[in-house]
Every structure is written in C-alpha cells, then in structure tokens.
Amino acid sequence: xxxxxxxxxxxxxxxxxxxxxxxxxxxxxxxxxxxxxxxxxxxxxxxxxxxxxxxxxxxxxxxxxxxxxxxxxxxxxxxxxxxxxxxxxxxxxxxxxxxxxxxxxxxxxxxxxxxxxxxxxxxxxxxxxxxxxxxxxxxxxxxxxxxxxxxxxxxxxxxxxxxxxxxxxxxxxxxxxxxxxxxxxxxxxxxxxxxxxxxxxxxxxxxxxxxxxxxxxxxxxxxxxxxxxxxxxxxxxxxxxxxxxxxxxxxxxxxxxxxxxxxxxxxxxxxxxxxxxxxxxxxxxxxxxxxxxxxxxxxxxxxxxxxxxxxxxxxxxxxxxxxxxxxxxxxx
Numbered sequence: 001x002x003x004x005x006x007x008x009x010x011x012x013x014x015x016x017x018x019x020x021x022x023x024x025x026x027x028x029x030x031x032x033x034x035x036x037x038x039x040x041x042x043x044x045x046x047x048x049x050x051x052x053x054x055x056x057x058x059x060x061x062x063x064x065x066x067x068x069x070x071x072x073x074x075x076x077x078x079x080x081x082x083x084x085x086x087x088x089x090x091x092x093x094x095x096x097x098x099x100x101x102x103x104x105x106x107x108x109x110x111x112x113x114x115x116x117x118x119x120x121x122x123x124x125x126x127x128x129x130x131x132x133x134x135x136x137x138x139x140x141x142x143x144x145x146x147x148x149x150x151x152x153x154x155x156x157x158x159x160x161x162x163x164x165x166x167x168x169x170x171x172x173x174x175x176x177x178x179x180x181x182x183x184x185x186x187x188x189x190x191x192x193x194x195x196x197x198x199x200x201x202x203x204x205x206x207x208x209x210x211x212x213x214x215x216x217x218x219x220x221x222x223x224x225x226x227x228x229x230x231x232x233x234x235x236x237x238x239x240x241x242x243x244x245x246x247x248x249x250x251x252x253x254x255x256x257x258x259x260x261x262x263x264x265x266x267x268x269x270x271x272x273x274x275x276x277x278x279x280x281x282x283x284x285x286x287x288x289x290x291x292x293x294x295x296x297x298x299x300x301x302x303x304x305x306x307x308x309x310x311x312x313x314x315x316x317x318x319x320x321x322x323x324x325x326x327x328x329x330x331x332x
Contacts, residue, residue, distance in 0.1 A: 001158060004029060004072035006087060007079030008038075008062070010270060011104060014132040014140040015076060015148070017043040018166040020060075021053035028062040029069060035062040041138030048143055048264035051167060057138075066090040074100050074159055077114060081107045081285035088117025095121060100155045102126045104148070106187060106270075107285035108180050111151070125176045126150040127183050129234060131200065133268045143200065143267025146234075149183075151176040173232075181224060182231040185239050187286050188216040190271040191307045194281070197320035200267040204257070207250055208323025212330055214243035215303045220290045226297050275314055283311040303330050 001024070005016035008028035020026040021043070028038065042057035069075055069091060079087045084105065091101065091114075101118060103111040104126045111125030129146030148163065150156065152172040163170050173179055189204075192212050196203045203209045221240055224231060231239040245256055257263075274281045287304040294301035306329065310321075321329075 001025070001073045001162070002027070002071055003074045003076065003159070003162075004069045005076045005078060006030075006069060006091065007077060007083065008034060009078065009080075010132045010134045010140060010273065011128050012076065012078030013038065013043065013134070014045055014142060015078070015104065015128070015166075015168060017045045017055055017140060018053060018168055019162060020055045021045060022162075022166045024162045024166070026061070027068050027072070028060070029066070030062070030064065032064050035064055037136075038062050038138055044137075044139045046139065046141045047167075048145065048267075051142075066094050070094045071096065072099050074102070077101060077103050077110075078105065080280075081105055081110055081282050082280065084110045084113045085117065088114045092117050097121075100124065100153075100159075102150060102156075104128050106184075106282050108177070108184065108289050109285075111176075122153065122155045124151045124153050124156065125180070127176065127179055129183055129186075131267050131269060133266055134273060135266075141266050144263050147171055149173060149176070149179050178230055178232040179234070181229055182234045182239050184286060184289060185217050185220060185231055185242070186234070188220065188290070188304070188307075189213045190269040190286055191281075191283060191311045192216070192326065193269040194271040194275050195310060195314060195319075195321045195326060196323070197272070197318075199265060200269060201263045201265055204263070205250065205254070206323045207247075207253070208327045210246040210253065212323070212327050214246040215327075215330055216287065216290075216307060217246070218243040219301050219303045220293075223290065223293050223297060223299060223301065226299070227293060271311070275311075275318060280315060281311055283308050287311075306330055 004027045005012040006029050008030040016026045038060045043055040045053040101123045115123040127149040130144045133141045147169050149171050193203050271281045287307045290304040291301045
C-alpha cells in the first residue's frame with residue numbers, strides 16, 4: 001500500500017510520521033517550508049506518554065505538487081479547512097481509481113466537501129482528537145491524549161494494522177457527526193488558548209479562562225439540543241457536563257481534570273501556532289460553525305461570534321488577554 005498525507009503540516013507530519021516510523025510507505029505533500037524542515041532534519045515524533053520515534057532525513061519523501069498523490073492507495077487529507085475545496089479539485093485530477101480518501105481535519109463539513117469534489121472515490125470523514133505542537137527542527141509533539149476517529153467503512157480494513165502499529169488505532173463509528181461536534185466543543189478552547197498566549201495546561205488552570213470556555217460550550221450545547229444533535233462522549237464525562245466542571249474552583253477542577261484528559265506542559269493549540277506564524281486561522285470552521293448553526297435555527301451565538309471577532313482582530317494585531325479581561329469581553 002502507498003499512503004499519501006496531503007497537506008502535511010503539524011497534524012499531517014505527526015500522523016504520517018508515526019506511520020512512516022513504523023514501516024508504512026508514506027509520501028508527504030505540502031508547502032516548501034515544511035519540506036525543507038523535514039528533508040533537512042528528518043522527523044522526530046514524541047508524545048505525552050514518552051513515545052519517541054524517528055524517521056531519518058534520507059527516508060523522508062516530501063513533495064510539493066499534487067502529482068505525488070497519483071499512485072496513492074490511501075490519502076489522508078490534513079489541509080486547513082479553508083483549503084479543502086482546492087485540495088479536492090487537485091486530487092480529482094490525479095487520483096487513481098479505487099483510492100480511499102480520509103479527511104482528518106477540524107470542523108464539520110470537510111468530508112462532505114471532499115465527497116462533492118471526488119464523487120468517484122471513497123471519501124471517509126475522520127477526526128484527530130489530540131493536539132500536536134510543531135517544535136521546529138522536524139520535531140512534532142502530541143500533547144494531549146486520543147487516538148483517531150473515523151466513519152466506519154470496509155475499505156479502511158487493509159490499513160487498520162498499519163495505524164495500530166503506529167500507536168494510532170482507528171476507532172470506527174457508524175455516525176461520525178456526533179463525534180465531530182464533540183471534538184468541535186473541545187476545540188472551542190482554541191481561540192481562548194490563542195488569545196491567552198499560554199500553554200494549554202496553564203490556560204486551563206485559570207478559572208477565568210475556563211469560564212470563557214464554559215460560556216462558549218454552553219451556548220453551543222443549547223444550539224445542538226435545538227438541532228436534535230447529541231455530541232458523542234469522547235472523554236470520561238458527557239459533553240453536557242463540561243460547562244459545569246469548567247466553572248468549578250481551581251482545586252476541584254484539578255482533581256477532576258486529572259481523570260478526564262491528560263495534557264502535558266508542552267501542549268499548545270494549532271490556532272496559537274497560526275497566530276504565532278502570522279497565518280490565517282481556522283476560526284470560521286470552529287466557532288464560526290457554531291454561529292452558522294445558530295443562524296440556521298434563527299438564533300444567535302454571541303459568545304462564539306465575539307471569539308470569531310477577537311481572533312480575526314488578532315490575525316492582524318496580537319494581544320495577550322488575561323482571563324478576567326477576556327471573560328468581561330465575552331460577557332459584555
């Protein structure tokens with residue numbers, strides 16, 4: 001089998017890197033700046049449990065044009081959400097018959113967009129539940145727990161062993177939409193973390209920041225209830241209990257959080273990385289998705305709309321917000 005990671009940035013380099021480090025034939029496709037990093041330094045994949053895998057620079061195959069996907073049996077699409085339609089059009093021109101495509105992207109609608117562009121191929125919606133930090137020099141670190149979630153499909157069977165061997169087993173679901181919304185509920189913290197300019201664990205240790213996240217999640221959960229969507233349970237407690245837990249005093253939250261989700265001191269969100277690098281974020285496909293859901297129900301989502309506004313402002317001018325200041329802004 002030949003696996004192509006299409007749009008190999010942080011998530012793509014990490015997932016593809018672990019596959020390559022454990023023997024799977026992987027070709028990375030992405031931007032020249034990432035190609036230079038990986039072919040110059042090789043790949044080192046670490047995680048919060050102590051894993052440390054390597055792919056030597058000479059063994060990294062990184063290409064920068066869509067033609068590299070021409071012989072792929074399995075394509076893992078990891079481009080940013082705004083680039084999904086373009087990626088689908090590029091792949092439609094080069095993919096061979098029978099190739100399987102998996103969307104491992106944030107947001108809700110990317111799998112659907114790829115299916116529209118690739119009607120003659122199997123397109124499976126997937127979800128990456130963990131955070132990956134690009135530490136530079138070809139080092140990518142998984143800072144939170146989680147495996148890989150995918151829509152159930154028989155054409156994934158030939159690849160299951162490779163993912164399991166890489167330490168990233170595929171958890172298959174008959175209905176992936178509740179899983180996607182559960183992940184999005186967790187990702188509502190991305191803009192809060194990015195605005196705080198703190199490591200993920202440090203940010204979540206402060207009750208004022210957690211109250212910001214609780215407000216965004218509670219607003220979203222009410223909209224999901226109105227839409228008849230029940231988010232999946234990804235962690236130890238149901239998603240509907242998260243806002244209550246987040247509002248707890250610090251000492252109580254720390255006790256519960258230790259049982260709910262493992263986060264190491266290095267963990268950062270991809271949105272923080274995008275702001276650091278001066279890139280456009282995926283805010284429209286995270287909190288912006290909540291705003292669209294509200295509009296479809298003739299409702300509003302003022303907390304999530306405000307977070308969209310603040311991140312768009314931060315894309316042009318950074319500011320590190322304190323927890324109390326951000327909470328007041330969202331409550332206002």
